[in-house]
Amino acid sequence: MEAARKPLSPEHNLKIIEVDIDTIPERCKGCGLCIELCPKDVLEEDPKLNMHGAHPPQVVKKENCVGCGLCEEVCGDLAIFLIKKEEQK
Amino acid sequence: MITRNILTGTHFTQGDFACAEGGIAAGCRFFAGYPITPATEVAEHMARRLPEVGGVYLQMEDEIGSVAAIIGASYGGVKSMTATSGPGFSLMQENIGLAVMTEAPIVIVDVMRGGPSTGQPTKSGQQDLMQARWGSHGDYEIIALAPSSVQESFDLTIRAFNLSEKYRVPVFVMLDEVIGHLRERLVIPPSDQLEIIDRKKPTVPPEQYNPFEPGKDLVPPMAVFGEGYRFYATGLTHDETGHPQTDSPEEQTKLVKRLCDKIRMNRDSIAQVKRHSLDDAKVCVIAYGSVARSAVAAVNRAREQGVKAGFLGLTTIWPFPDKEIEAVADQVDRIVVAEMNYGQIVREIERRFDYRKITFVPKLGEDPHTPDELLHSIVRK
Amino acid sequence: MTQEMHPMEKFTRKGMIPHIWCAGCGDGVILSEFLRALDDLKMDLNKVVVVSGIGCIGRISGYVKLDGFHTTHGRPIAFAVGLKASRPDLKVVVISGDGDLFSIGGNHFIHAARRNIDITVICSNNFNYGMTGGQAGPTTILEGRTTTSPYGNIEHPFNLVHLAAGSGAIYVSRWTTVHVRRIRESIKKALTKKGFTFIEVITPCPEQYGRRNRMGEIMDQFNWLREKSVVQHFSDPLKAEVALDRIVVGEFVDIDKPEYTDLLRRQMMTVQGALDKEGRLTNAPL
Numbered sequence: 001m002e003a004a005r006k007p008l009s010p011e012h013n014l015k016i017i018e019v020d021i022d023t024i025p026e027r028c029k030g031c032g033l034c035i036e037l038c039p040k041d042v043l044e045e046d047p048k049l050n051m052h053g054a055h056p057p058q059v060v061k062k063e064n065c066v067g068c069g070l071c072e073e074v075c076g077d078l079a080i081f082l083i084k085k086e087e088q089k
Numbered sequence: 090m091i092t093r094n095i096l097t098g099t100h101f102t103q104g105d106f107a108c109a110e111g112g113i114a115a116g117c118r119f120f121a122g123y124p125i126t127p128a129t130e131v132a133e134h135m136a137r138r139l140p141e142v143g144g145v146y147l148q149m150e151d152e153i154g155s156v157a158a159i160i161g162a163s164y165g166g167v168k169s170m171t172a173t174s175g176p177g178f179s180l181m182q183e184n185i186g187l188a189v190m191t192e193a194p195i196v197i198v199d200v201m202r203g204g205p206s207t208g209q210p211t212k213s214g215q216q217d218l219m220q221a222r223w224g225s226h227g228d229y230e231i232i233a234l235a236p237s238s239v240q241e242s243f244d245l246t247i248r249a250f251n252l253s254e255k256y257r258v259p260v261f262v263m264l265d266e267v268i269g270h271l272r273e274r275l276v277i278p279p280s281d282q283l284e285i286i287d288r289k290k291p292t293v294p295p296e297q298y299n300p301f302e303p304g305k306d307l308v309p310p311m312a313v314f315g316e317g318y319r320f321y322a323t324g325l326t327h328d329e330t331g332h333p334q335t336d337s338p339e340e341q342t343k344l345v346k347r348l349c350d351k352i353r354m355n356r357d358s359i360a361q362v363k364r365h366s367l368d369d370a371k372v373c374v375i376a377y378g379s380v381a382r383s384a385v386a387a388v389n390r391a392r393e394q395g396v397k398a399g400f401l402g403l404t405t406i407w408p409f410p411d412k413e414i415e416a417v418a419d420q421v422d423r424i425v426v427a428e429m430n431y432g433q434i435v436r437e438i439e440r441r442f443d444y445r446k447i448t449f450v451p452k453l454g455e456d457p458h459t460p461d462e463l464l465h466s467i468v469r470k
Numbered sequence: 471m472t473q474e475m476h477p478m479e480k481f482t483r484k485g486m487i488p489h490i491w492c493a494g495c496g497d498g499v500i501l502s503e504f505l506r507a508l509d510d511l512k513m514d515l516n517k518v519v520v521v522s523g524i525g526c527i528g529r530i531s532g533y534v535k536l537d538g539f540h541t542t543h544g545r546p547i548a549f550a551v552g553l554k555a556s557r558p559d560l561k562v563v564v565i566s567g568d569g570d571l572f573s574i575g576g577n578h579f580i581h582a583a584r585r586n587i588d589i590t591v592i593c594s595n596n597f598n599y600g601m602t603g604g605q606a607g608p609t610t611i612l613e614g615r616t617t618t619s620p621y622g623n624i625e626h627p628f629n630l631v632h633l634a635a636g637s638g639a640i641y642v643s644r645w646t647t648v649h650v651r652r653i654r655e656s657i658k659k660a661l662t663k664k665g666f667t668f669i670e671v672i673t674p675c676p677e678q679y680g681r682r683n684r685m686g687e688i689m690d691q692f693n694w695l696r697e698k699s700v701v702q703h704f705s706d707p708l709k710a711e712v713a714l715d716r717i718v719v720g721e722f723v724d725i726d727k728p729e730y731t732d733l734l735r736r737q738m739m740t741v742q743g744a745l746d747k748e749g750r751l752t753n754a755p756l
């Protein structure tokens with residue numbers, strides 16, 4: 001799986017879309033999928049519980065984030081999403 | 090000007106066709122149904138006529154789907170109807186409840202035949218009247234009209250559409266098979282002589298619209314899909330915004346009462362009867378549908394014999410014309426109720442008035458009572 | 471944490487989120503991908519109508535800020551057919567569950583597909599009746615445990631892809647809620663094709679089916695779908711099985727054929743044209 005995430009022609013310039021990760025903790029029901037699925041281990045469980053009795057995600061390794069958007073798409077609760085900033089090479 | 094939308098003129102036709110033409114004249118442009126004797130002719134006529142006037146005939150896979158489809162068309166802003174008989178009417182009941190709950194204007198024609206179950210498909214009956222009132226589960230009110238002639242089949246179908254649009258409620262046109270299949274004169278007037286009522290539309294923009302917020306008449310204005318209102322309706326108990334309220338006794342009480350009260354409150358303007366020879370009557374015959382015709386003849390024969398007989402015909406069955414009957418009940422010594430069943434509307438009369446005054450004349454089988462059969466009940470002491 | 475709005479919130483009804491669906495339920499993903507598909511397509515959202523039936527996924531019509539209707543059990547397709555036939559200008563989407571669409575609603579499904587009427591049907595298949603507590607349904611896997619098959623389900627489940635293809639659907643695909651972006655692309659394709667289109671989305675049901683069949687934690691059930699899915703585009707629908715050890719996903723049918731409302735309009739024009747030409751009022755004298 002690691003190899004699949006490396007670009008085939010690394011010498012070409014890649015556009016990495018810089019993003020902020022935003023969460024709405026009150027919505028999260030604690031399925032844990034965003035945390036598990038993040039390929040860059042950006043997220044972890046917040047030790048605090050929200051009103052559903054769940055541990056929402058919190059960003060711990062923001063610098064690793066490549067903006068793949070999997071966390072946002074796999075979240076069925078609309079509780080985590082990306083905000084695009086600007087593109088950089 | 091004669092147009093396809095209304096076949097103005099004098100015709101010789103059957104009740105089923107008259108219902109279909111009444112629907113088209115009222116603006117119905119969607120029919121979804123399933124063949125069933127003796128209502129099939131309504132569907133067949135609609136299948137021929139609707140494409141001519143830009144409407145849609147859809148033969149659904151069953152009666153359950155038929156009512157769901159006409160509710161869909163109604164929410165799309167298109168006046169819609171279906172036609173069936175007893176067995177199909179039974180299948181339709183759950184979605185009739187859905188139409189009541191979502192306040193969808195629809196018209197259902199029930200051409201009644203002998204039941205229960207498959208019964209006698211080609212023979213007449215008047216056995217579905219209580220079912221029209223109580224067939225679906227839950228507390229609710231509907232409107233049911235009973236034509237006694239081909240002309241009335243046309244006129245009352247138009248009235249049915251008007252009432253369903255005005256009150257956002259399913260309205261039933263209950264023909265018995267005799268009226269559905271007999272042929273007689275039908276006069277279709279020009280369109281400018283018809284009163285057509287359309288549902289109230291919202292007067293506020295989408296952001297302020299609450300789909301189930303009633304007006305003073307207890308009826309909410311109805312938006313139509315596709316116009317930007319982005320509203321939704323559900324069969325679950327809901328509040329004025331349309332959102333489900335499955336936990337609140339207050340919302341349940343409010344909604345159920347309003348759905349019933351919007352009809353109960355307007356009973357006086359909805360209920361209609363026919364009166365004949367009642368001024369000094371001492372015996373009153375109450376009947377509806379094809380039996381009403383025999384009843385009038387019987388009353389006339391009784392008068393010839395010197396008996397002070399009169400007739401009260403129920404053109405509206407639900408809401409029940411209790412006040413109209415009450416006006417007569419005090420003055421007469423006897424009420425003769427004649428129905429083609431083993432006791433349905435007579436129960437409504439018995440529970441309100443002195444049952445000792447009431448003679449019930451049931452008839453089961455193919456034809457309505459003959460005038461002489463009724464005369465016998467009128468004149469006997 | 472911040473004041474920003476989730477990008478899909480512009481399409482949801484105010485105050486309805488958080489929704490009632492459980493943690494790990496795939497219905498939220500279906501909602502999310504459906505909204506993203508609409509966003510990508512830039513459709514006129516005033517013309518999209520969502521019709522749903524009874525079941526957990528049936529609540530979706532209350533969550534999306536579109537015209538919608540929540541019907542009685544099994545009847546969203548019949549409602550949608552009536553709506554679409556009388557209002558062909560609307561884009562009608564049915565989103566409902568496996569029991570609602572294929573048990574009580576099965577008859578309406580096959581006939582709507584047969585007619586090839588232009589509606590899109592999205593089925594959330596979680597192998598049981600979740601809302602009512604986890605009873606067996608027409609897609610429950612053989613030997614699956616539910617409250618009404620406590621000793622193991624002995625009924626063969628429907629192969630929904632095969633059923634849809636056999637009934638005449640012009641586009642049939644199956645994905646799981648793991649395949650987030652593929653769901654979105656399928657929905658986009660289905661919405662743009664003219665005719666009866668069907669997408670089956672297999673979703674975990676952690677609280678009911680997953681728990682009763684000891685399928686592990688939410689992540690375990692997610693991994694089951696991820697690891698056991700195999701993409702087999704345009705393979706034989708008959709062989710597109712859904713079993714514990716193999717879930718065949720992909721697009722199975724993508725054809726075109728005359729669509730119902732088109733045929734209807736055409737016939738209407740022909741009928742009216744002939745009458746006009748002959749100066750007649752009607753083909754059906756009373």
